[in-house]
Amino acid sequence: MSLTPFRVPIVPELRKSTILSLIAKGLRIEERDLYTPRLIKIEAGVVERAEGSAQVQLGKTQVLVGVKVDVGTPFKDTPDEGVIAVNAEFVPIASPMFEPGPPDENAIELARVIDRSLRESNAVDRKSLVIIPGQKVWVVHVDIYVLNYDGNLFDASMLATMAALIDTRLPDYEELETGEIRLKEEKKTPLQINKIVTTVNIAKIGDYLIVDPNLDEETVADTKLIVAYDHEGNVVGIQKSGAGSMTREEILKAIDIGSKAARVYFKSLEEALGERLPVKIG
Amino acid sequence: MAKATDVKLIDEFGRRHDGRLPEEMRPVSMRINVLDNADGSALVEFGRTRVLAAVYGPREPVQRFMILPDRALLRVRYHMAPFSTAERKSPAPSRREIELSKVIREAFEDIILVKYFPRTAIDIFIEVLQADGGTRTAAVTAASLALANAGIPMKALVAGIAVGKIEGVLVLDVDEVEDGVGEADMPVAAAPDIGKITLFQLNGVLTKEEVEKGLDMALEAIKKLVELEKQTLVEEYVTTEEV
Amino acid sequence: MSEEAKTRKLVVPGERLPDEVELKEPYVVEVEGARVATVMGVLDLHGEKPSFIPLQTVYVPKPGDVVIGMIQSIGVMNWQVDINSPYVAVLNAQDFLGRPYNPLTDDLSQYLNIGDYVKAKVVAFDRSRSPILTVQDKGLGKITEGKIVEIQAAKIPRVIGKKRSMISMLQEELGCDIFAAVNGRIHIKCADSERESILVLAIKMIEREAHTVGLTARVQEYIQELKKVKGVE
Numbered sequence: 001m002s003l004t005p006f007r008v009p010i011v012p013e014l015r016k017s018t019i020l021s022l023i024a025k026g027l028r029i030e031e032r033d034l035y036t037p038r039l040i041k042i043e044a045g046v047v048e049r050a051e052g053s054a055q056v057q058l059g060k061t062q063v064l065v066g067v068k069v070d071v072g073t074p075f076k077d078t079p080d081e082g083v084i085a086v087n088a089e090f091v092p093i094a095s096p097m098f099e100p101g102p103p104d105e106n107a108i109e110l111a112r113v114i115d116r117s118l119r120e121s122n123a124v125d126r127k128s129l130v131i132i133p134g135q136k137v138w139v140v141h142v143d144i145y146v147l148n149y150d151g152n153l154f155d156a157s158m159l160a161t162m163a164a165l166i167d168t169r170l171p172d173y174e175e176l177e178t179g180e181i182r183l184k185e186e187k188k189t190p191l192q193i194n195k196i197v198t199t200v201n202i203a204k205i206g207d208y209l210i211v212d213p214n215l216d217e218e219t220v221a222d223t224k225l226i227v228a229y230d231h232e233g234n235v236v237g238i239q240k241s242g243a244g245s246m247t248r249e250e251i252l253k254a255i256d257i258g259s260k261a262a263r264v265y266f267k268s269l270e271e272a273l274g275e276r277l278p279v280k281i282g
Numbered sequence: 283m284a285k286a287t288d289v290k291l292i293d294e295f296g297r298r299h300d301g302r303l304p305e306e307m308r309p310v311s312m313r314i315n316v317l318d319n320a321d322g323s324a325l326v327e328f329g330r331t332r333v334l335a336a337v338y339g340p341r342e343p344v345q346r347f348m349i350l351p352d353r354a355l356l357r358v359r360y361h362m363a364p365f366s367t368a369e370r371k372s373p374a375p376s377r378r379e380i381e382l383s384k385v386i387r388e389a390f391e392d393i394i395l396v397k398y399f400p401r402t403a404i405d406i407f408i409e410v411l412q413a414d415g416g417t418r419t420a421a422v423t424a425a426s427l428a429l430a431n432a433g434i435p436m437k438a439l440v441a442g443i444a445v446g447k448i449e450g451v452l453v454l455d456v457d458e459v460e461d462g463v464g465e466a467d468m469p470v471a472a473a474p475d476i477g478k479i480t481l482f483q484l485n486g487v488l489t490k491e492e493v494e495k496g497l498d499m500a501l502e503a504i505k506k507l508v509e510l511e512k513q514t515l516v517e518e519y520v521t522t523e524e525v
Numbered sequence: 526m527s528e529e530a531k532t533r534k535l536v537v538p539g540e541r542l543p544d545e546v547e548l549k550e551p552y553v554v555e556v557e558g559a560r561v562a563t564v565m566g567v568l569d570l571h572g573e574k575p576s577f578i579p580l581q582t583v584y585v586p587k588p589g590d591v592v593i594g595m596i597q598s599i600g601v602m603n604w605q606v607d608i609n610s611p612y613v614a615v616l617n618a619q620d621f622l623g624r625p626y627n628p629l630t631d632d633l634s635q636y637l638n639i640g641d642y643v644k645a646k647v648v649a650f651d652r653s654r655s656p657i658l659t660v661q662d663k664g665l666g667k668i669t670e671g672k673i674v675e676i677q678a679a680k681i682p683r684v685i686g687k688k689r690s691m692i693s694m695l696q697e698e699l700g701c702d703i704f705a706a707v708n709g710r711i712h713i714k715c716a717d718s719e720r721e722s723i724l725v726l727a728i729k730m731i732e733r734e735a736h737t738v739g740l741t742a743r744v745q746e747y748i749q750e751l752k753k754v755k756g757v758e
Contacts, residue, residue: 001359001375002383004391006350105384108377120466120486223388225482235493238468238484243391245478248497255490340583340611351653395563398551399583400652402611430538433581433679435551435563438539475539476557512537515565519535519580519736 002105004243007097011219019216023208030059030214035257037212037264042159042272044167051187052168056160059214060150062094065142065160067168071131071181072139082129082137086115088144088157095149111144113239114158117197117228121236124165125192131173136181138170140191151215154226154241158199159265165191166273193278196231198265200258204246209254211261225254229262231281291460292449299459300329307443307455307503312423312514314431322432326424329457330414335424337432340402354399358387360421362410382418389422389442389471389481395435404434415457416444422471422481423507430515440480441507442471445496447488452496454503468493470500474508532570533738536562536577543568543575552579567736580736582679584610584708586656590647591665593673593710594658596640599633602626606643606658609678609708614656616645621660642668644704644712671702671714674725676732678709683735684728691731691741698748699724723751 011019022028030038038059047053052067074081088111090098103111118124129138142164144157169187176182203213203221213221222244228237235255240246246254266281291299302308308329317323320336327333340354348355360382364373375383386408394404406428408421419442426440446456447466461467466486472479479501488496536542542560546553552564562568566579586592586608594606594614604621606614618626618633637643643658644665650656660666676684684705685692692703701715701724711728715721727748734740752758 001357002380002387003348003357004350004353004355004387004396006348006355105380108380109384112377112381116485222392230487233489234487235484235490236487238482238493240385240388240479240482243388245392245473245480246482247477248479248501251479251482251497252490252494255493259490342611342613395551395554399585399611430565433564433579433583433677435554435583436538437554437556437561437563439537473539475541512540515537516535519565 009097009215009219011216015216016220019220020206023205023210028210029216034208034210035261037155037261038214040159040265040268042163042268044163044273044276050164051170052164052166054160054163054167056156056163058152058156058159058212060148061152061156062146062148063153063156063160064145064147065157065164066145067164068141068143069138069168069170070141071136071173071183073135074130074137078126079134080130081126083139084115084118084124084126084142085139086111086118086142086144086161088114088146090146090149094146098146098149109239109241110153110157113154113199113226113228113237114142114144114161117158117199117237118161121195121197121228121230121234123162123193123195123197123230125194128192131181132175132179135179140165140168149215151218152201152212154199154201155212155265158197158228159269162197162269163273166193166276166278190278195236196266196269196277196279196281197228197236198262198269199226199228199237200261200265201226202254202258204244204250204254209250209257211257225251225258227255227258229259231266231279233259290449291463292451296451298448298453300457304451304453305499307506308457310507310510312427312510314427314514314518320428320432322428322430322434324424324427324431326420326427328416328420328455330412331416331420331457332410332412333417333420333424334409334411335421335428336407337405337425337428337434338407339404339432340399340434341405343401343403348403349401352400353396354394354402354404356387356391356394356396357403357405358383358390358408358425359406360386360408360410360418362413362417366410366413382421385481385483386418386421386425389440390425390429392478392480393436393438393440393473394429395437398435413458415459415461416455416469418481419443419469419471423511427511427514430511431518438473438475438478439508439511440471440473441504441511442469442481443500443503443507444469445500447486447492447496452492452499454499466492468496468500470497470504472501472504474501474505534568534570535736536566536568538563538565542577546575546577549577549579552582553577578682579679581677584608584678585652586610586612586614586647586650586708588647588649590707592645592647592658592708593668593704593706593712594643594645596637596643598639599637601628604633604637606645608656609675609710612650612652612656614645614647614658616643616658616660620658623661637667642673642710642712644668644706668712671712672721672725674711674713674728676709676711676728678707680732680735681705681707681709681711683740684711684731686741691744694741694745695724695727695748698745698752719755719757723748723755723757726751
């Protein structure tokens with residue numbers, strides 16, 4: 001069941017009019033233009049226990065992603081592919097609006113949008129995750145942990161997920177005579193990454209489209225369009241998220257604007273991961 | 283069972299596995315007033331996909347915390363009957379159903395005139411009776427009819443359809459077989475009378491040009507679907523006139 | 526098709542109306558600069574100015590409305606009254622009794638019990654709190670005889686008719702007392718149960734065919750036929 005949100009942050013009229021009049025001038029509160037994301041900081045390998053991890057700051061929004069892998073059985077309809085499972089937790093430390101408990105519809109939507117963008121683009125080669133075809137595969141758990149919420153969890157989470165997957169190292173293992181797989185301490189095999197994927201969150205505020213909305217902007221926005229791109233420029237996922245509607249022209253314009261912002265995100269990943277980036281970004 | 287990739291889904295004449303052309307919808311049927319207890323209801327079919335929607339309200343919210351001082355609260359539940367799928371679906375809400383309930387609710391927040399009914403709740407309950415692809419867009423179509431049937435004031439009628447890409451070809455109204463192997467599935471819902479797109483998703487890979495072409499295919503079909511909705515609503519009154 | 530029928534047109538939600546149609550929120554609103562119908566209704570091009578008659582409305586109380594309410598629950602100091610609206614009304618014990626009220630000695634259910642009907646006037650409502658009712662006016666109070674027929678609130682104007690034409694016809698044909706409250710409830714009092722049942726059937730016919738033309742004549746015909754069948758003079 002989905003309900004109209006009733007616990008939404010209050011943006012005082014004065015602050016709202018400040019946001020709107022700035023946008024009308026092509027400016028944002030963080031001294032950026034309408035189509036530029038906030039400052040981005042990406043750090044990979046921040047949790048040693050995890051097979052892969054990364055922490056991302058996008059303005060004041062902070063997201064930590066940990067990747068854990070284990071051995072499991074493949075899905076019946078895809079016996080020759082491994083499994084990637086994305087989960088998001090809006091933990092209560094991240095915002096006064098977050099309550100403890102199972103993921104709500106926003107956390108589920110976020111996880112599913114990221115999961116689909118990765119799956120449909122085949123960003124991580126799922127066929128390479130097979131240990132014994134039809135029987136044993138790697139199950140890659142991506143857990144998104146929101147640490148501080150200041151808007152646009154989509155882009156911050158996607159960046160952190162991508163960095164954490166690139167950081168991931170599969171454990172060495174041996175196949176026992178019983179058919180069991182015994183994992184070793186050593187971890188050195190990286191995931192086979194085919195594509196780098198990023199999302200770009202474009203908010204519609206009145207007649208304007210803006211990239212990477214902060215919390216205040218997200219609160220006053222009519223709606224948002226989250227567009228996922230791969231590093232070759234394809235659109236690999238879209239989600240309209242939010243109560244309002246958009247025109248055909250706004251949607252097409254958003255996809256254009258987003259493809260430019262996507263390059264900013266790709267560049268940040270390249271700067272943070274350098275040589276570890278498995279593909280060349282053109 | 284044949285593996286999906288072995289099946290050819292577009293033949294040498296450009297026809298799809300069920301004989302349709304790329305821009306052809308499945309047979310669509312719409313009925314309203316199908317449930318007595320609901321304030322409004324509709325049954326919508328796209329081929330074998332069959333979706334029932336019921337609307338209750340505006341009414342006093344069931345729980346106090348759901349009261350919004352300046353508008354009606356919308357509650358939407360998209361739910362699949364356990365027998366609607368090839369393998370029994372657990373009746374407990376899945377993550378997919380939770381997400382779809384949200385995007386369907388958001389497809390109507392800007393359409394229903396909620397500000398005239400503060401402190402009330404409007405409920406849209408959707409049951410997928412049989413799933414053969416395109417259930418969320420059929421659900422939006424059924425919900426639009428059920429809202430109109432309930433007399434809930436709305437800016438315009440809404441309908442939905444999905445565009446898919448199979449074997450490199452953009453096709454309208456994908457069914458389950460096509461969705462299973464297709465390269466992309468792009469559900470769209472819109473209110474063509476006011477030029478608003480209220481639900482938009484893409485699962486899959488498309489170029490920007492394909493998104494544009496697919497969106498236009500969907501909008502063209504949605505116009506036809508809304509015309510069919512109008513006809514369905516008017517017919518309900520015309521038949522009683524002939525008594 | 527009669528001349529009258531040509532000037533009446535069924536309209537669906539979202540349909541554009543001529544600019545001369547008056548705003549009637551929430552049923553006729555302005556969307557992107559155009560007059561738009563938001564529910565099913567009839568566009569009447571007959572009169573001087575085109576008008577829109579909604580076929581479905583939600584009853585939202587207004588001060589001054591006389592409604593027929595049903596006691597839904599009993600509180601310490603008041604009754605909660607279902608007025609066929611999303612907004613549950615309140616009738617204060619002191620207002621009903623017309624004297625100060627003592628919760629220790631007075632048992633409210635003795636005066637109005639759950640399921641009882643009451644004819645009352647809305648004194649205050651601003652959508653931010655529950656509507657308040659009063660029975661302190663002529664003809665108001667508990668309904669003790671007759672029957673209540675419930676129809677869609679939008680169809681009440683049709684039961685009354687232009688210049689009360691429909692309701693006068695019903696009264697003349699059957700000799701019943703009829704009070705049609707704006708909230709969709711009609712209180713009827715007839716001499717016998719035969720007339721009562723004919724009236725109920727006629728009201729249901731009006732509800733069903735409210736959007737059609739020549740309805741008063743057809744309802745009259747229908748009543749006269751039923752009277753013949755049932756042997757009512």
